[in-house]
Structures are given as C-alpha cells and as structure tokens.
Amino acid sequence: GGKDSWYQVIKSQLHGLKILCVSWRTPQRTAVGQENLDQLIKKLGVDHIDFSINPNVEKRFMMASFEKKGATGIPMHMAIFAIPYRLATQLRVPLIIWGENPQLEFGGPEADRLSTELDVNWIANYGVTNQTKREDWIGVNELTDADLSPYALPTTADLKTFHPKSIFLGSFFRWDSFENFEAATKYGFSSHSSNKKTGSWEFADIDCHFISLHHFLKWHKFGFLRIFDNLSVEIRYGRISRKEAIQNLEKTGLQKPCEDIERFCDFMEKPVDWFWSTTERFRNKEIWIKEKNTWKIPGFITQEWDWEKA
Structure with a gap:
C-alpha cells in the first residue's frame, strides 16, 4: 500500500496489464499502511493476496537475525522477495513487476545498474539478507525447515517448469519518489x-x-x-x-x-x-571512537551534531 506500490499498479494498468497484487503482512502494520492498502485495492480495482507468516516464527527469526547480525530486517527482506516470486511460479503468472533498481538509484556496479531483471542471483547479492540464505537460519532459535518455508525462493526445478520474467519498473521508466507520491495521491493514497x-x-x-x-x-x-x-x-x-x-x-x-x-x-x-x-x-569501531565517555565519528559530515554519551 506504499506510494511506490500505488505507482507500480497505476503504471501497469495504463499499459493494459491484468494485475495480481501480492504483499507480505508485517507483524506491526501501521493504521495508515492498512488504510492505504485497502484504498489501493478498492480504488484501483485489483486482485490481492496478503500473506501473513506465523507471528511466533517471525518473532524467533527476527530475534535471531538481530542478535546474530544486528539487523531486524532480514526476515522482512526474505519475505518480500520470496513470497511474490514463489507465488508467481506456482500460479503461472508470466511477469513480476518490482519497483526501482536500487543499484541504479543508489549506486552499484555498472552491469547491475543497467540490469532490468530481478532474479534469484540478484536476491542473493542485493536482497538485504546480510549474505545469508533461508537455510542458514534452520536450527537457530529452534527454527525448522517447515517454519521457514514462507521464506523459500522457487527452486531451480521449479523455474525449469515455469520461469516468470521478473523486472524492475524503474529500469524502463524514470523513478522519482516525489512524482510517484503525486501520482499515487491523485488516485487516493494519503499520508501526513x-x-x-x-x-x-x-x-x-x-x-x-x-x-x-x-x-x-x-x-x-x-x-x-x-x-x-x-x-x-x-x-x-x-x-x-x-x-x-x-x-x-x-x-x-x-x-x-x-x-x-x-x-x-x-x-x-x-x-x-x-x-x-x-x-x-x-558498533563499528573502525569508524567510531570514544572521547570522554562519548562516542563520535571523526570527520563527520557536520560539526553541528549532538553526540550521545556512551
């Protein structure tokens, strides 16, 4: 239900596509997030699957990823890439449309900046999973293979049977978050x-x-x-x-x-x-130093910063 999702649907409909929207339901979705999602489905008129994962599994997975990697978002990113990809493969949906190409928008190797496709290899390299796979978390916090099945990407065998094309919309149309917001607002997206x-x-x-x-x-x-x-x-x-x-x-x-x-x-x-x-x-001690019981970053972008006590 975010502004980029609205833009993706609007742009796809303008080009005559029949759309199935797929979302991963965060365990802490906000009220405005739910309202915008409901309005997207209603006002843009799309089919929609909202995938919820067992909250007990999410809790144990998030705890493990935070304690072992210092990252709360590993389960989130595994879910948002795996669920649409797997459903498209299972339901024989020929085209998956993602948002921007992060390497094009935020920086990366030239070959990846010019890439138009989000595939399993891209997810392994850039899927914000701290270089881990679903299988790496089996056995951690008593997580089983079955527990983590929602995070499973389609297998090589699956993709040999049916391989959907998976593209970045931002590789074909100029990506501008402010323009996306304006377009979404015209159709009913709201924020404050x-x-x-x-x-x-x-x-x-x-x-x-x-x-x-x-x-x-x-x-x-x-x-x-x-x-x-x-x-x-x-x-x-x-x-x-x-x-x-x-x-x-x-x-x-x-x-x-x-x-x-x-x-x-x-x-x-x-x-x-x-x-x-x-x-x-x-805390990365290669960039942080402690002075008089206060953590600071030497050469920080501004001198006007209120550093916190350790």
Whole structure:
C-alpha cells in the first residue's frame, strides 16, 4: 500500500496489464499502511493476496537475525522477495513487476545498474539478507525447515517448469519518489507528517512500526541514517543543494525511534535494555571512537551534531 506500490499498479494498468497484487503482512502494520492498502485495492480495482507468516516464527527469526547480525530486517527482506516470486511460479503468472533498481538509484556496479531483471542471483547479492540464505537460519532459535518455508525462493526445478520474467519498473521508466507520491495521491493514497517513522519524507516508510529500527541500526554500523538516503536522493534529483541537505540533517538530528523500539521489545518479550546492549555489540569501531565517555565519528559530515554519551 506504499506510494511506490500505488505507482507500480497505476503504471501497469495504463499499459493494459491484468494485475495480481501480492504483499507480505508485517507483524506491526501501521493504521495508515492498512488504510492505504485497502484504498489501493478498492480504488484501483485489483486482485490481492496478503500473506501473513506465523507471528511466533517471525518473532524467533527476527530475534535471531538481530542478535546474530544486528539487523531486524532480514526476515522482512526474505519475505518480500520470496513470497511474490514463489507465488508467481506456482500460479503461472508470466511477469513480476518490482519497483526501482536500487543499484541504479543508489549506486552499484555498472552491469547491475543497467540490469532490468530481478532474479534469484540478484536476491542473493542485493536482497538485504546480510549474505545469508533461508537455510542458514534452520536450527537457530529452534527454527525448522517447515517454519521457514514462507521464506523459500522457487527452486531451480521449479523455474525449469515455469520461469516468470521478473523486472524492475524503474529500469524502463524514470523513478522519482516525489512524482510517484503525486501520482499515487491523485488516485487516493494519503499520508501526513504525523505518519513519518524515519527520514525526512512523510510519504515513505510509513507502513510498518518496525521499519524505523531497520534504518536506525545503520547508524552504529555505518554512521548514517535513513535521512542520509532521502537527502542524497533529493540532491541527485536537483531538488536541494548539498549545503541545504546538511542544514536539514543538522536540524533533524539522530531521530532515535524510542516508541518503535518499545514496540519491538514488547513483540520480542524483551526489556528495552536488551535492544540497546545488542545494538552496542555491533558498533563499528573502525569508524567510531570514544572521547570522554562519548562516542563520535571523526570527520563527520557536520560539526553541528549532538553526540550521545556512551
């Protein structure tokens, strides 16, 4: 139900395609996320499958991925790539249409920037799974092969029987998040600044209460946040200058998602201290130094930053 999903459906309908929408249901979908999804189905008139995974399995998988990799989003990304791909193979859907090509929009090797297809090899390289496969998690937190079956990609044998074409829409049409938002709004998509979870855009990352954690954990590992992604894209779009982006960053600050961290810990049945102690284990000491009991990043993009005490 996000603005890019609306744009994908709108663009596909304008080109005469019959659409089956497939979504993975996050264990913490927001109210605005559900409303936008309902409106997409109603106003754009599409068939839709909303795939829910056993919340007990999701809980154990997310806990394992967080404790072992410092990442809450591994199960999410496995699900959003595996479920549509597998269903298309099983239902003999000839064409899968994804959104933007991340390597084209955010940077990557030239061959991958120019690629038009999202296949199993792409998912292995760029699927945001920390270089892990579903099979790597069998046996962790008592997760079984059957438990993790929703995260299974189609096998080589499956694809020999039927192999859907799987493409990036952004490889064929210019991708602009603001234009996508405007197009979606004309048909019924809605958002508000109060819906914003992270970053600087009020129309993105609003569908799940846990998405802010996925982006926040980049801070300790890599020294940047979701707002860096947003502002970098706006610079490339020519909407703002680098100077304006830095000023925006200084004004916004860290954006610590305290409320969503509490939600996550409630879902995990863990104290909030568990989240912070686990996060601290993944702090990248190659970029962070501790001065007078305060963690800092030397050479940070701005001197106007409120560094937190350790």
